[in-house]
Amino acid sequence: MNKMVLGIDIDGVVADTYTEWLRIYHQISDNRYDISEVYSKRAAEDKLLLSLLTRSDLYDNVLPIKGAVNAVKKLQTMPELRVIFITSCVLGMADSKWRWLQKYELLPQGFLQSDSLILVHDKSLVNVDAHIDDSIPQLERMNVKHKILFDAPWNKNSTVGTRVKGWAAAIRHVKEIL
Numbered sequence: 129m130n131k132m133v134l135g136i137d138i139d140g141v142v143a144d145t146y147t148e149w150l151r152i153y154h155q156i157s158d159n160r161y162d163i164s165e166v167y168s169k170r171a172a173e174d175k176l177l178l179s180l181l182t183r184s185d186l187y188d189n190v191l192p193i194k195g196a197v198n199a200v201k202k203l204q205t206m207p208e209l210r211v212i213f214i215t216s217c218v219l220g221m222a223d224s225k226w227r228w229l230q231k232y233e234l235l236p237q238g239f240l241q242s243d244s245l246i247l248v249h250d251k252s253l254v255n256v257d258a259h260i261d262d263s264i265p266q267l268e269r270m271n272v273k274h275k276i277l278f279d280a281p282w283n284k285n286s287t288v289g290t291r292v293k294g295w296a297a298a299i300r301h302v303k304e305i306l
């Protein structure tokens with residue numbers, strides 16, 4: 129039996145990385161950002177903000193998105209589904225993100241490679257049947273049958289893919305496309 133391969137982004141979908149990233153930034157800068165601005169042109173040009181992504185401790189205090197851990201674990205147990213994490217990283221981010229996934233038991237413990245984690249900036253290079261992401265540009269360029277846009281303040285006006293509001297809706301949609 130061929131399993132459907134489901135890609136899941138991490139930041140903004142499983143991990144509430146942006147809240148922690150901005151919390152750290154606001155401690156050291158008077159420049160203020162709203163969470164809806166994380167993908168803005170202004171944020172993309174803010175060298176201090178972007179440099180914080182390289183902190184090895186960035187994920188130490190990142191919390192999961194509400195319902196994400198249980199939902200992903202449920203998807204991982206479905207026999208007709210293969211779940212892989214597809215995520216983009218900057219220098220210094222991969223190990224911290226990997227440890228975060230292990231902390232929440234979404235990846236096996238240990239230091240060896242994982243068949244369930246792909247680190248790539250251009251996600252269009254990855255072949256999956258369905259993908260859940262909060263990034264409009266990533267979903268737009270992916271050649272995937274089922275594009276699932278995870279609702280977030282920075283993608284409110286997008287019509288790319290099927291929008292899901294929260295993990296209960298994401299599970300329902302994945303079950304529908306199975």
